[in-house]
Amino acid sequence: MTQHDFRPSRRTVLAGIGATALGAGTITFPGAGMAQDLKGGTLRVGLPNDMTNYDPMQFSTVNFFMIKNLYDALIEYDENGNPVPGLATEWTIADDNTSVTVKLRDDVTFHSGNAFDSAAVVATLEKAADPEKGKNVYSTMSIVKDWSADDAHTVTINFNDPVPDRQILDLLQFLLPLDPEGIADVETVPAGTGPFLLADRKVGQSVTLKRNPDYWRPDQPILDEIVFTVFSDNAAATSALESGSVDLVYGGGSRAAVRLRDAGYQVLQGPGKLVQVFRINSTKGPFRNKAFRQAFNHLMNRPAILKVGYAGLGEATALPWAPASPASDPSFNDTYAFDVDKAKALLDQSGLSDAEMSDWALLVNGSDEASVAISQVVQSSLREVGIEIELDVRQGAEFIDALLSGDFAAVFGGVGNVQKFPSRVATNSIYRTVKNPVFGDPHPHPAYVEAIKRVDNSFGEDVQPAYDNLNEVLVDEAFAIPTNTYETGLIVASDKLGGFTLDIDNLLVGRTIGFK
Amino acid sequence: MKQMHAILAALRGLLRQTGATLGLGFLGLIVLIAVFADLLPLDPLGQDFLRTLEGPSRDYWFGTDELGRDILSRVVFGARTSLVTAAGAVTIAALIGVPMGLIGGFFGGWRDAVLMRLVDVMMALPAILFAMALIAVFGRSQGAALLAVGITGIPGFARIVRAQVLTLRKRDFVVAVEAFGGTASYNMFRTILPNSWSQILVQVVVLSSVAILLEAALAFLGVGVPPPTPSWGEMLRTGKSYLHEAPYYAVLPGIVLTLTILAFDSIGRGLSRLIENPRDAALQGSLK
Numbered sequence: 157m158t159q160h161d162f163r164p165s166r167r168t169v170l171a172g173i174g175a176t177a178l179g180a181g182t183i184t185f186p187g188a189g190m191a192q193d194l195k196g197g198t199l200r201v202g203l204p205n206d207m208t209n210y211d212p213m214q215f216s217t218v219n220f221f222m223i224k225n226l227y228d229a230l231i232e233y234d235e236n237g238n239p240v241p242g243l244a245t246e247w248t249i250a251d252d253n254t255s256v257t258v259k260l261r262d263d264v265t266f267h268s269g270n271a272f273d274s275a276a277v278v279a280t281l282e283k284a285a286d287p288e289k290g291k292n293v294y295s296t297m298s299i300v301k302d303w304s305a306d307d308a309h310t311v312t313i314n315f316n317d318p319v320p321d322r323q324i325l326d327l328l329q330f331l332l333p334l335d336p337e338g339i340a341d342v343e344t345v346p347a348g349t350g351p352f353l354l355a356d357r358k359v360g361q362s363v364t365l366k367r368n369p370d371y372w373r374p375d376q377p378i379l380d381e382i383v384f385t386v387f388s389d390n391a392a393a394t395s396a397l398e399s400g401s402v403d404l405v406y407g408g409g410s411r412a413a414v415r416l417r418d419a420g421y422q423v424l425q426g427p428g429k430l431v432q433v434f435r436i437n438s439t440k441g442p443f444r445n446k447a448f449r450q451a452f453n454h455l456m457n458r459p460a461i462l463k464v465g466y467a468g469l470g471e472a473t474a475l476p477w478a479p480a481s482p483a484s485d486p487s488f489n490d491t492y493a494f495d496v497d498k499a500k501a502l503l504d505q506s507g508l509s510d511a512e513m514s515d516w517a518l519l520v521n522g523s524d525e526a527s528v529a530i531s532q533v534v535q536s537s538l539r540e541v542g543i544e545i546e547l548d549v550r551q552g553a554e555f556i557d558a559l560l561s562g563d564f565a566a567v568f569g570g571v572g573n574v575q576k577f578p579s580r581v582a583t584n585s586i587y588r589t590v591k592n593p594v595f596g597d598p599h600p601h602p603a604y605v606e607a608i609k610r611v612d613n614s615f616g617e618d619v620q621p622a623y624d625n626l627n628e629v630l631v632d633e634a635f636a637i638p639t640n641t642y643e644t645g646l647i648v649a650s651d652k653l654g655g656f657t658l659d660i661d662n663l664l665v666g667r668t669i670g671f672k
Numbered sequence: 673m674k675q676m677h678a679i680l681a682a683l684r685g686l687l688r689q690t691g692a693t694l695g696l697g698f699l700g701l702i703v704l705i706a707v708f709a710d711l712l713p714l715d716p717l718g719q720d721f722l723r724t725l726e727g728p729s730r731d732y733w734f735g736t737d738e739l740g741r742d743i744l745s746r747v748v749f750g751a752r753t754s755l756v757t758a759a760g761a762v763t764i765a766a767l768i769g770v771p772m773g774l775i776g777g778f779f780g781g782w783r784d785a786v787l788m789r790l791v792d793v794m795m796a797l798p799a800i801l802f803a804m805a806l807i808a809v810f811g812r813s814q815g816a817a818l819l820a821v822g823i824t825g826i827p828g829f830a831r832i833v834r835a836q837v838l839t840l841r842k843r844d845f846v847v848a849v850e851a852f853g854g855t856a857s858y859n860m861f862r863t864i865l866p867n868s869w870s871q872i873l874v875q876v877v878v879l880s881s882v883a884i885l886l887e888a889a890l891a892f893l894g895v896g897v898p899p900p901t902p903s904w905g906e907m908l909r910t911g912k913s914y915l916h917e918a919p920y921y922a923v924l925p926g927i928v929l930t931l932t933i934l935a936f937d938s939i940g941r942g943l944s945r946l947i948e949n950p951r952d953a954a955l956q957g958s959l960k
Contacts, residue, residue: 463724464738536739
């Protein structure tokens, strides 16, 4: 079993990191050590898509370029998944893991000039816990019972049950405090403490941020201004980079990144990867048969899928974890490698006839070139074992409807939240343990539901066995067959830039970037 | 027999025109390749992941695509998709459009008004939009694409045949058949229709080129025949995404598609020229 760098030793160490590092004002983010060598100026960034709104709880990939530049989190993870202080200087998890007490910085102001204090954290928690307003943070708040402001710069969050350390840290990392005065209008007016202020926005065209002169991190941001330009497509954005019209492309595709890397550009792959998963509706057709489903563990030609769909940028994986996840276990990649003979043995074991095994269609997102390509790889692999299937290619809303309503036999779809606490994988529709849109209730794979519960309730020495058990259950139940990690929030930059900070969620962190 | 004579006469007339001859030659080659593609040592579906997006080589004359498939093989088999779509679409359009034109032109009155308003409505809809709507209803398949393209071709046939019927309706030979007790259907299908073959043939050629182009456009927009069926339009669509890595990808399907459209166009123009100016004695009386 794999060993992980991240082993949270709570209560003392976590608090110590914050106090020491911040007291000296020398947070050792990657690249920050180069800060003195980097110069300010205007950074021109190309984006393939425009953002939706300024609410940091709207955690959509199209908003990733903006969130960490307008807001700060209570804590952050470094690229290896270790927690480092943000707006919280220290955090103490109770011995029984039913609460966490967070000490806040006292030298921070919001962009409005209002002071950052525990009232702001409370207001943020209230918004996050509101099913209407909490958006993507709402599900993370399910572990929270209540909270209280102990003093102006101390907040205690209480949990419904004992919660594992890593899950508590994930919550703190996911909370980006909002100015209480600005919460009502946060979708249209930013209300954060971040290193940049909003200077201008032309919807569908550009967003301009300027340096926050009152920013609390010493010597940051380095840049004076960031101009984000929205391009119609990825090719246009990369062409702009090659022509020198922009200095950096954020959120572009893997293929263009590989080409530009070969041409001498910097390509930065963060730890916040997504995992491509062959989602199986185990309530339909031949997929009700477990051995038939298990055969797909060996029918995924992962290296080919990675190469064809993502230009080789990523890793093959048989489990739904990014390498930064504490549950990641690369040994499964060998055990469940592409093997036609093993697949055939399982197909024979299934007892299904040839006609039954071919009686389904693979739903394909026609708007996603990678999905179209990798679906054809699978179609070809299936042909090798005598399974002839059609591709049911659908576009846009038609595809999304089918995906979210479970109206499919099988389909490729990416999953996120796979670099953090393992049970967060259950925020993805196919992995939900309750109200699963594909399977409904009761969940047809109780062993999986139990495995997730065990992960949520394991402490100390029981943690790793719980992760191992979850991994075994995932490949045994085989209702979702991961194939590879792939990049989101990919950074392709000119070599004149430096000081990049790789965020755990692959958000763009502009405060440490500068010109060489 | 009379139709066969007309076609042979038209063929002879076309062969006297350089552009039409080249068009016929190229189209003949494409049809032959499409029909006998299975006999050629080509595999349009075989994937070779070690040789994806390779440039032209001895093994792969026009390179490989993103799945390591032979681009030449896919272009050859893609001809089937295009030609079957064209043939199917033309058949549907002609089977519905020609009777509509005949009935409307022959009877006139309310029948003509109803049919022609229907045609007006169909012509008011942009073909590509109408085709996409149909595909949205019936799903993405070659049958749906064929049906969509075919339906958009109906107005063309209906209009042209109606115009021809209106021209012929009062001619002596038609009036004579009526005078001798010929029924309306006999007159329409045995008297007027045979004298309209030349115009219908031109429309067949024109619609074939439009159908191939429309099928390619639908595939380019991602709503054509589903993969892995080879399609020129689909290859152009995918090739566009690999312009930087594999600029050769879209070259062959692009050239073949262009030449095929050009071939149909040349033949169509040749036929039109023959109808407008049938100097060739062989054509006298058969095309006019």
